[in-house]
Amino acid sequence: MHSTVVKTPRQLYVDLIKRSVAGILDEDPPDVVLPMPGFVDRRPQGYNRLWRERGRDIPSRALTMIGLRRLENIQACAEKVLADAIPGDFLEAGVWRGGATLLMRAILAAHGVYDRRVWLADSFAGLPSAQPERHPGEAIFAAEGGALAVDEATVRGHFQRYGLLDEQVCFLPGWFADTLAGAPIQQLALLRVDADLYSSVTEVFHALYPKVAPGGFVLVDDYFELEATRRAVDDYRDALGIALPVLPVDGNAGYWRLPR
Numbered sequence: 242m243h244s245t246v247v248k249t250p251r252q253l254y255v256d257l258i259k260r261s262v263a264g265i266l267d268e269d270p271p272d273v274v275l276p277m278p279g280f281v282d283r284r285p286q287g288y289n290r291l292w293r294e295r296g297r298d299i300p301s302r303a304l305t306m307i308g309l310r311r312l313e314n315i316q317a318c319a320e321k322v323l324a325d326a327i328p329g330d331f332l333e334a335g336v337w338r339g340g341a342t343l344l345m346r347a348i349l350a351a352h353g354v355y356d357r358r359v360w361l362a363d364s365f366a367g368l369p370s371a372q373p374e375r376h377p378g379e380a381i382f383a384a385e386g387g388a389l390a391v392d393e394a395t396v397r398g399h400f401q402r403y404g405l406l407d408e409q410v411c412f413l414p415g416w417f418a419d420t421l422a423g424a425p426i427q428q429l430a431l432l433r434v435d436a437d438l439y440s441s442v443t444e445v446f447h448a449l450y451p452k453v454a455p456g457g458f459v460l461v462d463d464y465f466e467l468e469a470t471r472r473a474v475d476d477y478r479d480a481l482g483i484a485l486p487v488l489p490v491d492g493n494a495g496y497w498r499l500p501r
Contacts (some may be wrong), residue, residue, distance in 0.1 A: 264303025305340025329430030
């Protein structure tokens with residue numbers, strides 16, 4: 242006999258949001274398939290559950306490309322800071338279609354939290370200029386930075402469709418160098434960085450890492466796969482003497498928790 246795991250309405254709601262924003266519910270086919278370490282790249286035609294779970298494709302319609310495992314990491318960290326009463330807001334730098342931040346807002350709604358905000362920091366116009374001459378790994382973005390552009394109105398529309406666009410959702414449009422340092426953010430319990438380029442990642446850390454509360458989490462997309470991201474994070478951590486291990490999520494992203 243198989244045991245049945247009984248989930249609460251809160252858990253069912255958050256699970257539904259995760260599968261929806263990842264395009265798992267409607268098996269949303271990808272526009273692009275990314276190579277996955279340890280697997281043969283067969284360029285599957287149409288939706289592939291394994292690739293979607295691990296964030297190895299770019300969905301055609303879904304609201305995030307980070308995959309189910311990274312979404313589950315966001316949920317685990319967000320719910321941990323709520324359970325431990327770690328003060329501060331949630332922020333993602335580099336939001337694309339907004340799926341990860343939509344999950345953050347859904348988690349706050351599911352837990353009845355009304356005194357925290359979710360910040361969306363993005364140019365909403367694509368990536369700034371890559372510097373492949375300084376960071377060879379950025380060559381893949383040299384001619385395609387604009388391909389990642391999703392305008393603010395579109396992202397707002399996604400939140401509206403889910404019934405989650407309210408005063409707890411705050412947009413920071415513009416280049417990180419122009420917006421983050423002066424943003425009216427007092428403290429962060431969760432900081433997620435998905436900025437791709439060395440300069441962008443560095444700008445996020447200089448402006449926002451000092452605002453992460455003790456016991457808060459820092460999540461970094463592409464840490465184990467993009468050389469520029471990893472070097473920017475490591476350079477910042479080395480300069481501050483941060484020795485906390487970067488824990489793997491799915492072979493791509495990493496995270497750590499600040500000591501309480």
